[in-house]
Amino acid sequence: MEIGKEINSRFKSPQQKVVVNIRFTSNWMSNLQNGFMSKFDLTMPQFNILRILRGANQAINVNTVKERMIEKSPNTTRLMDKLIEKGLINRIRCEKDRRVVYVEISMKGLDVLSEIDKTFDDHSFFINKLNDDEAETLSNLLDKLRD
Amino acid sequence: MEIGKEINSRFKSPQQKVVVNIRFTSNWMSNLQNGFMSKFDLTMPQFNILRILRGANQAINVNTVKERMIEKSPNTTRLMDKLIEKGLINRIRCEKDRRVVYVEISMKGLDVLSEIDKTFDDHSFFINKLNDDEAETLSNLLDKLRD
């Protein structure tokens, strides 16, 4: 569907249209993703933290997790609070530097992830409309826009 | 800056990368926009409602405003609450159908908008890195992705 029809408005320029379209598309993706994740009692940000921790293959501190996330800052702590409540990750205080807190994914967390893996795939899940070249072009244009 | 460097991770496919990139870019734009708007004690969603009401050229009901927004639903009411507090819009109950509430932009609201107009432009504000063709291509790819 074309963006101009979905939100009832006209655009003065391709640049203006693309700004709205990016926001609209981002929103559209989030809705799809969250809808999928809700089946596992997770949200996308929570899922992303789990994936980061699995990818780390070891306990890493909160700052490192932050750096690997799209959205930074205090939310990391709060998201991890939720994951701890669900028993999907563990917090470990560092003894050497008592400011530092390490986090690791738990067995239960790994189980949940592997369950999700069976049906979830970032690109095949809902992005099957673009081929490799188109996806590359899109990414490059986004990079250029932010340059 | 290339997306892969900003968030420390690798991507399995162009499709996976583009999903993250869209979200990242959308976020990046929101930050810029909100930073700009804060000078006028407004947020982007509030600004959008003001623009919709100015564009309408008359009092319109809440539902119509909703339809013209990117994000739908109850937030419209809450956003309008804030705008009313600031005296930028007026609420008017419909006498014929007492369920309906009309909203219009106030003089003060128009003043604020015209003040913003002096320096704000959706595309020239921060989107000056893409030419018309590139912006069109980007929009078309986003449309195709959501198809």
Add this chain to the structure above:
DNA sequence: CAAATATAGTTACCGTGGTAATATTTACAA
């Protein structure tokens, strides 16, 4: 007409993101 249904708008609840302020702890430098 009366009851059921639909519509417009609002409110509640939850989860999120962002800035700034706050310990707490460590590192550094006069």
Add this chain to the structure above:
DNA sequence: TTGTAAATATTACCACGGTAACTATATTTG
């Protein structure tokens, strides 16, 4: 060494988006 600055994580506060419940009113229908 001791006072100041920096780093780490957390918390508080505010604004947003989404689903669902709710209120009030209007419409439909039996």
